[in-house]
Structures are given as structure tokens and as C-alpha cells.
Amino acid sequence: MTVLDDVRRGMIPAHIYNDEDIFRLERDRVFGRSWQFVAHESEIPSPGDYVVRRVLDDSFIVVRDEQGDVRVLFNMCLHRGMQVCRAEIGNASHFRCPYHGWSYRNDGRLVGLPFYRDAYGGESGFRRAGQTLLPAPSLDIYNGLIFVSLDADAPPLRDYLGDFAFYLDYYTRQSDAGIELRGPQRWRIKANWKIGAENFAGDMYHTPHTHTSVVEIGLFREPKAEKRKDGSTYWAGNGGGTTYKLPPGTFDERLRYVGYPDEMIARMKETWSAAQQKVIGENGFMISAASLFPNLSFVHNWPKVADSDDVLPFMSLRLWQPVSADETEVLSWFAVDKQAPEQFKLLSYKAYLMCFGSSGMFEQDDVENWVSMTSTAAGQMARRLRLNSRMGLLADDTTVTEALGSDEFAGPGTAYVGYAEHNQRALLHRWADYLEQPIAAADPVDIGARP
Amino acid sequence: MTARSGASLPFDDQRHLLAHRWLVDETYLLDAQNYAAWLELLAEDVRYLMPVRATTALGAGFDTAPGMAHFDEDKYSLSRRVARFATEHAWTEDPPSRLRHHLSNVRTFATDRADELLVDSAVLLFRSRGDVREPALVSYGRQDLLRSTSDGWLLALRSITVDESVLRIQNLAVFL
Ligand code: FES
Ligand SMILES: [Fe+2]
Numbered sequence: 187m188t189v190l191d192d193v194r195r196g197m198i199p200a201h202i203y204n205d206e207d208i209f210r211l212e213r214d215r216v217f218g219r220s221w222q223f224v225a226h227e228s229e230i231p232s233p234g235d236y237v238v239r240r241v242l243d244d245s246f247i248v249v250r251d252e253q254g255d256v257r258v259l260f261n262m263c264l265h266r267g268m269q270v271c272r273a274e275i276g277n278a279s280h281f282r283c284p285y286h287g288w289s290y291r292n293d294g295r296l297v298g299l300p301f302y303r304d305a306y307g308g309e310s311g312f313r314r315a316g317q318t319l320l321p322a323p324s325l326d327i328y329n330g331l332i333f334v335s336l337d338a339d340a341p342p343l344r345d346y347l348g349d350f351a352f353y354l355d356y357y358t359r360q361s362d363a364g365i366e367l368r369g370p371q372r373w374r375i376k377a378n379w380k381i382g383a384e385n386f387a388g389d390m391y392h393t394p395h396t397h398t399s400v401v402e403i404g405l406f407r408e409p410k411a412e413k414r415k416d417g418s419t420y421w422a423g424n425g426g427g428t429t430y431k432l433p434p435g436t437f438d439e440r441l442r443y444v445g446y447p448d449e450m451i452a453r454m455k456e457t458w459s460a461a462q463q464k465v466i467g468e469n470g471f472m473i474s475a476a477s478l479f480p481n482l483s484f485v486h487n488w489p490k491v492a493d494s495d496d497v498l499p500f501m502s503l504r505l506w507q508p509v510s511a512d513e514t515e516v517l518s519w520f521a522v523d524k525q526a527p528e529q530f531k532l533l534s535y536k537a538y539l540m541c542f543g544s545s546g547m548f549e550q551d552d553v554e555n556w557v558s559m560t561s562t563a564a565g566q567m568a569r570r571l572r573l574n575s576r577m578g579l580l581a582d583d584t585t586v587t588e589a590l591g592s593d594e595f596a597g598p599g600t601a602y603v604g605y606a607e608h609n610q611r612a613l614l615h616r617w618a619d620y621l622e623q624p625i626a627a628a629d630p631v632d633i634g635a636r637p
Numbered sequence: 638m639t640a641r642s643g644a645s646l647p648f649d650d651q652r653h654l655l656a657h658r659w660l661v662d663e664t665y666l667l668d669a670q671n672y673a674a675w676l677e678l679l680a681e682d683v684r685y686l687m688p689v690r691a692t693t694a695l696g697a698g699f700d701t702a703p704g705m706a707h708f709d710e711d712k713y714s715l716s717r718r719v720a721r722f723a724t725e726h727a728w729t730e731d732p733p734s735r736l737r738h739h740l741s742n743v744r745t746f747a748t749d750r751a752d753e754l755l756v757d758s759a760v761l762l763f764r765s766r767g768d769v770r771e772p773a774l775v776s777y778g779r780q781d782l783l784r785s786t787s788d789g790w791l792l793a794l795r796s797i798t799v800d801e802s803v804l805r806i807q808n809l810a811v812f813l
Binding site: 272273274275276278368369370371372373374375376377396398399400402403405491492493515519520535536539540543544545547549550551553554555557561 | 687689691692693694697702703704705706707708709710711713714717718720721724726727728729769770771802803804805806807808809810
């Protein structure tokens with residue numbers, strides 16, 4: 187497909203951001219195969235706790251069963267296909283289908299069929315034993331992050347993450363206890379899902395312009411948004427992100443600089459590897475936004491939350507859940523270390539609300555751009571335009587600046603200082619690789635039939 | 638927190654007339670995005686809260702996402718939001734949205750304090766941007782606490798109950 191070749195050259199056919207045919211392919215080949223984040227274990231701490239989440243059009247119940255195991259069950263009754271759970275959060279020992287009353291234990295097992303003997307003739311007519319709501323074809327967990335894949339042969343999640351796991355720990359494992367995730371705020375934007383994922387993966391270039399207003403009102407200690415060009419971007423495994431360069435100092439001093447209290451810094455030291463500490467302590471880079479292919483993003487920033495010079499860090503996870511070629515549901519969570527002091531949690535939550543999420547001041551300007559890009563990408567003229575996404579590359583494909591050496595950046599993957607679109611290209615490269623490969627039809631399951 | 642005492646005030650009660658007028662006047666400020674004037678109507682200890690609504694089973698005992706809100710603001714954070722709109726670089730509102738806050742169902746309750754009134758209202762916000770985009774609607778209820786001060790009646794608490802779990806609006810670069 188020539189579109190994919192263009193994408194690989196860093197010349198992006200503008201219509202890929204609003205194209206029904208491309209979206210159909212993405213639905214099957216990207217979302218039918220990649221690992222998809224559905225929830226964090228902290229959202230369902232006790233037996234029976236559940237949340238209902240989608241992978242595109244497919245609704246899943248993410249539930250902790252009575253044994254304490256996490257199950258992800260396709261939310262479709264085995265009888266006629268009614269949704270067995272229509273709430274989005276709650277606690278239940280059983281799910282009873284509202285249509286004819288079949289009931290399922292919270293591990294998915296079918297336990298009740300009204301008039302089983304009279305209507306079905308019992309086991310000899312309908313094999314009830316061993317029937318369960320369809321489990322997600324693949325399920326895996328990393329740092330409490332629950333992922334599913336619609337591909338039964340998906341590689342283990344850890345392999346899929348690859349070296350991105352190194353960076354994922356900064357967001358989701360600041361102590362042994364891990365994070366608690368709150369939310370999500372959910373809202374729909376008329377923007378293509380890829381735009382947000384690309385932006386969070388590597389777009390440091392937009393910060394000084396798009397977010398001028400947030401700097402002007404004094405929300406940040408850094409007086410100038412141009413500071414961003416001193417930061418680095420990295421791509422590792424199946425994801426990549428951006429960092430800020432911090433003023434000179436030790437590991438402790440730099441974490442204090444972004445507002446972490448000493449007790450949290452002490453736990454980070456116990457939890458993070460030497461290399462993970464070195465990126466901050468010696469190389470001076472602090473993680474900021476990031477994306478894991480295809481549509482999960484992260485953010486870490488440190489605004490002022492009161493009229494003083496003190497800043498306070500917050501973290502957010504967000505999913506760019508596609509609705510259609512030109513619409514995305516954003517699910518945005520607030521994340522904080524479970525062991526953080528209560529006062530820190532409170533202020534970090536405030537910092538999050540001011541900056542990101544449905545009302546966040548950064549998010550407001552981001553989304554305005556993305557909505558506008560998406561609607562403009564729908565027409566015929568967009569089909570004649572290949573956007574230049576080659577920032578950081580010379581005509582002969584060598585890079586404008588050299589990749590950082592291991593003495594300058596201790597993390598895995600490839601990192602560069604300054605503005606470039608290496609990560610956006612890396613993300614779309616993956617996308618092209620997925621779009622190129624057809625998926626095999628999965629084997630259907632007969633419910634209750636005799637073998 | 639201040640509690641309502643008794644049934645809603647009669648519609649010809651001076652206190653209801655005062656509260657209703659306050660809300661209507663505020664609506665015009667919000668439609669015009671005259672946020673500097675709006676900020677003056679907020680008490681120093683104002684709390685501006687909009688929980689995230691979630692779909693839960695009947696009898697679950699809760700219908701919001703635990704520990705999460707769309708807005709959970711104090712005067713400082715509201716003042717930063719307002720200050721941002723006053724810069725020349727708040728792109729999401731340049732060009733500005735066309736806004737109309739349709740206010741209805743206003744009822745007022747006395748409290749055990751003479752200087753505080755509790756006011757319920759319903760609002761349908763219409764927001765239009767540009768020429769090709771679909772307009773956005775947000776339907777919500779409010780519970781407001783109005784307090785009489787030497788600067789007049791000020792908003793001390795606004796609790797917003799939005800009627801959707803998934804907002805159909807690109808952002809909340811508006812006040813509700
Ligand atoms: S569809 Fe669920 S019981 Fe019939
Ligand atoms: Fe941004």
C-alpha cells in the first residue's frame with residue numbers, strides 16, 4: 187500500500203486522520219491484535235468489584251472474582267446476546283441477564299438457566315458445565331495495569347512492552363505498592379485517535395506555542411515554554427515519550443525540585459533500578475508525556491497548585507478510544523502512588539484537574555487543534571497533501587542531531603535532545619506494520635452444544 | 638455544610654426573587670464570557686465542584702466515579718483559568734464559542750443562617766464553534782450556596798450534577 191510507504195518515509199498522507207477505509211483496517215488489524223489497556227487493579231480492589239470497559243465496539247466486564255483473580259469477560263449473554271452488565275462500575279457476586287434470566291458467577295461461569303430441565307432437557311440438551319462468558323482472548327497484567335488482546339496468540343505483554351517497560355515504571359511504580367488510579371473522566375472529541383497518541387509520544391515542539399497561555403499565567407516555575415527543547419525524547423520497545431531537562435542536582439534534589447516529598451523519593455530509590463535512577467539523577471531528564479502503541483498515553487508534570495512558588499507533580503493515564511474515523515472517546519485517569527501522603531494525593535489531584543482531563547488547561551488547547559485537523563483531513567484536498575513529519579531527519583535520512591550516548595542517557599532505546607518527530611514516526615511505523623498484516627478469522631465458539 | 642431548612646420558598650418571597658435574579662444575571666456574564674466580572678461574584682473560599690457521573694446499578698448507593706471530578710476548584714484554580722482566557726493565547730476560545738446557558742427550575746431554600754441561601758437550578762448549555770462543527774449541549778443541575786457579604790451576594794459553593802457519564806463536548810473551557 188503506497189500510503190504505508192509514504193508513512194514510513196515520514197510523509198504522512200493527510201487523509202489517514204479521517205478516512206473510513208483506513209479506520210476499518212485499523213479496527214481489525216491494529217485493535218484486533220495489539221494489547222489494549224482496560225483498567226488498573228486498584229480500580230477493582232475487592233472480590234466482586236467490576237468496571238465495564240470497551241475495546242472499540244466490544245464491551246468487557248473487568249472483574250475481580252471471589253478468588254481474587256482478575257477476569258475480563260465479554261459482556262454478551264451466551265443465550266441471545268444481551269449485555270449481562272449494564273452498569274459501568276459496581277460490585278456483584280453474580281451477573282444476571284435481564285432478558286431471560288441466565289446468571290453467571292463473577293468468574294464468568296454460567297450457573298443459572300431458568301427451566302433448565304423443562305426447556306433444555308438438562309445436560310443432555312445443553313451442556314452447561316464449563317460454560318462461561320467468553321473471556322478476553324488474551325489477558326496480562328504489568329504493574330497492575332490490566333491489558334487484553336483480541337488475539338489469542340498475542341505475545342506476552344512484557345514482550346510487547348519491550349524496553350518501554352523501563353519508562354512505564356516511572357508512571358506506575360513509584361513504590362512497591364504501585365499506583366492507585368482514579369476516574370476516568372470520559373468525553374468525546376471529534377478527533378482521530380492517532381493524533382493524541384502521536385502528540386503524547388513525542389511532540390515537544392507544540393508546547394511553546396499551543397501552551398503559551400498556561401506558561402503566561404504563571405502555572406509553572408520554568409518561565410519559558412521553550413525550555414522544552416532542552417529535553418529529550420526516547421523511543422524504546424513499543425512506546426516512547428518526552429522529558430524535561432532539570433537544573434543541576436542529585437537524584438533527590440531533582441525530585442524535590444518537581445515537588446516530591448522526601449519519603450516518596452526514598453521509596454523511589456528502593457524501587458527503581460540503578461539505570462532508572464541515573465536518567466534523573468545523573469542525566470538530568472525527568473519524564474513527561476509518553477505513549478504506548480497504539481493508543482495509551484501518560485503524562486507527568488508539576489504545576490503550582492496555590493499562589494506560592496511551590497510546584498506539585500501529578501500523573502495521568504489516558505486512552506484514546508476510537509469511536510469512528512473522526513471521533514474519539516477520551517478516558518483520562520488520575521494516577522498517584524498508593525503510599526503517597528494524603529496531603530500529597532490531594533494536591534496532586536488538584537494539579538491534574540488544572541492541567542489535564544476534561545477541564546484541564548493544557549488539554550483544552552490540544553483538543554482544539556486535533557478537532558480542527560481531523561475535520562480538515564476529510565476532504566479531497568487532504569488526499570493531495572502529504573504532511574512532512576520528518577523533523578529531525580536530513581534528506582539522506584541521517585539525523586539532525588546525534589542520538590544520545592549511554593553516558594548521556596542511561597535508559598534503553600534511542601534518545602535525542604531537542605525538537606524532532608522521531609517518536610511520531612516510530613509510532614506510525616508500528617501502525618504501518620500492523621496495517622499491512624491481515625488477521626486470520628478467529629474460530630467461533632459453539633455455546634452449549636454437544637461435542 | 639449549610640443545610641436547607643423547610644420547603645422551597647414561595648416564588649414571591651424576597652429571598653427567592655433575589656437568588657433568582659442573581660442566577661439570571663450570572664448567566665448573562667457566563668454567556669458573554671465576562672469572566673473577570675464573574676470571578677468577583679465568587680467568595681474567597683468558593684468551592685466549584687463537578688463530579689464525574691457513572692452508570693451504576695439501581696440501589697448501588699452511588700452514581701459518581703469515586704474520587705474523581707471534572708472540576709474540583711478553589712478560588713486560586715478558578716482565577717488561573719480566568720487569567721488564561723485573558724491572555725491572547727488561549728486558542729481553544731479564539732475565536733470564542735457562542736454560548737447560551739438556558740436556566741430553569743430555580744428554587745430557593747432558606748438555611749439556618751440569615752446570610753446564606755441554597756439555590757437549585759437546571760441548566761442546558763448550548764455551545765457552538767465555527768461553521769461546520771456540530772454544536773455541543775451539556776445538561777446539568779446545580780446546587781448553589783449564596784452568601785451575603787459586604788460585597789453583596791457571593792457564590793460560596795456550586796455543585797454541578799451533569800446528566801451524562803460521557804460528555805459530548807470537546808472540553809470544559811467554559812464555566813457551568
Ligand atoms: S439473552 Fe440473556 S438470558 Fe436470554
Ligand atoms: Fe499539549
